[in-house]
Amino acid sequence: MTFPGAQQGQWGQPYGAPLPPKPPRKSGAAWLVVALVAVIGLLGGTVLLVASRDGVAGVAIAAEPTSLPTTTSLTPTTTAKKPPAQGARLSYTDYDGNWDYKMGSVELRATWVEGRDHTTCAPIEKDGKLSSLGCQYAAEMVLTAENGTVKLTQFILSMPDAASAKTAAEKITDADLKLRPGTTIDKFETGKWRAGDSSTYVVITLATGAPGVAVPVVEKYLKHRHVDIVSAILFR
Helix, strand or coil: CCCCCCEEEEECCHHHCCCCCCCCECCCCHHHHHHHHHHHHHHCCCCCCCCCCCEECCEECCCCCCCCCCCCCCCCCCCCCCCCCCCCCCCHHHCCCCEEEEECCEEEEEEEEEEEEECCCHHHECCCHHHHCCCCEEEEEEEEECCCCEEEEEEEEECCCHHHHHHHHHHCCHHHECCCCCCCCCCCCEEEEEEEEECCEEEEEEEEECCCCCHHHHHHHHHHHHHHHHHHHHCC
C-alpha cells in the first residue's frame, strides 16, 4: 500500500510579514507497532512523500524526493491511543496530548497546545477550495517544541473516498488554508508544510521555526509528525 500524491513545501516570510494568524503519552499497543513497521516495510523507502513539491513564497521549485528508513528493527511509538470504534467519526481527541516519539535513533517531543473539531471545512479554508475538493469535516491540532521555538499545526480532512483523498492531497497548497492567530510562530524564519493522503483522509502538516532555529530541526519535526499521523490514520 502506498501514499501517493503527497507534497511538501515551504513558505517565505519576507520583510517580517507574518502568516495570518496530559502528560506525555507513548502508545504501547502492539497492534500499532506491528502495523507501523509493516507500513515502513511496504513503503520500500521510496514511496511516501516521493512525489513531493517544494515552494518558496508561492514559487514552485524542483521536487526533492524523500524517503523513510526501511529497516524492520525499528519500534516506533506514535500518538494513537487505541484503535477507534469501527466507523467512528475522526476527532482531534484521537491524537491529542503531548507527543513522545521515537523511531530508531530519532527521539522527538512536543507539547500539546490545543485541538479543534470542525463540522465543515469552511473555518480552515480560503475561497472554498477544500470543500470543492470534497472535504466533509476536519480536525485541527497544534503543538509546540524546542522550548516554544517550533510550532506544529496539523489538519486532518475527511474525504468521501480514497480517490478523493488522493486527488485532494495532490491539489491542496498552503495558500488554500486559513490559519488562526497563534497556530504558527510569529514572524517565523522557517515555514514548511506537507500534504498526503491516508485511506479516506488528507493530512496536512505545517511546521514553523523562530529565527535562529536551524532549518533541519524544523524539517525533522515536520517529517516525523506527518508520518506518525499518516501511519496511525491508515490503521483506523
